[in-house]
Amino acid sequence: MRRLVALTLAASLALVGCSSTSSEDPSATxxxxxxxxxxxxxxxDSLAPTLDFVPGLAYPKPEYRVEWEGEGEPLQEGQPLLLDIYGESLQDHTQLINTYDGLPRSFLLAPEVVGDDLYEVLKTVNVGARILQVSPAGIDDEGKPPVAIVVDVLPIRAQGTNSVINPDMPAVTLSSTGEPTITIPDDDPPADVTSAVLIQGTGPQIxxxxxxxxxxxxxxxxxxxxEEKSWESGDIFETSWPSENAPFETQIGVGQVIAGWDQALIDVEAGSQVExxxxxxxGYPDMGTLVFVVDVLDVWNPGN
Known part of the structure; x- marks a missing residue:
């Protein structure tokens, strides 16, 4: 069990408490x-997978199984990863982590982040892949049970159908990785919040x-x-796209983001790209008019 499992297991144990009330290594019995x-x-019935196995067996070594390879773009070394993760104790079915009931986790595809073994597996699959990972008992924490973890590789860019371009909006072009470039026209900006769906997704609605x-x-x-700086038309104000940045997580409609986002992102579906x-x-009174291109990667509606 390498760093990814250690991180997810540690996070889950902090939420649900100790997964084993005994310090005895389950593989010994x-x-x-x-x-x-x-x-x-x-x-x-929820989005989370289920795991069917015989509880209490010993698992002597780490194992990986590619459930499906995914139909998206091949994963590349150093790229950002967005992963949904579900894990259970192989001792007694205790749930240890479930990001499906919430938001996925961000990583980089690097051995020092996800671990050497999982890194080698991820390099062979595509966006959309599902991997089952089994880790023996007590590798990172003596007394902890063997663990099974399902890892789903999610897109880090909008996935859907291209919409008709609105000629009144600034032009948007995408790099090979999906990172947008926005070209500002010579016209004056609109006086009100204005939005357009560039890519129509089909996931849960905001x-x-x-x-x-x-x-x-x-x-x-x-x-x-x-008072802090000056800028030119088209200069980047903020971005989450460099690989060292994680995708941005927030809540919509409750004042956690600027009013323009709260207004424009309501009813947008996961997988969409919105300008x-x-x-x-x-937005920000001292920053002038701003233009955002937002790729909605995941939407979680509590209670649904």
């Missing part, structure tokens, strides 16, 4: 040895109170300055 091929992944994971870039429409023009009174 198991009557048989289990193998990853005997673990079946199923579906549930409502007031939704938690979202997004990638975005924001630029200035017009040149200006304030938003935000005047100063709906």
């Amino acid at each position: 198991a009557s048989a040895t289990g193998q990853i091929e005997a673990i079946a992944i199923g579906s549930s 409502t007031s109170g939704s938690f979202v994971t997004v990638n975005y870039v924001g630029v200035h429409w017009d040149a200006g300055k304030n 938003i023009v935000v005047p100063p009174e709906s």
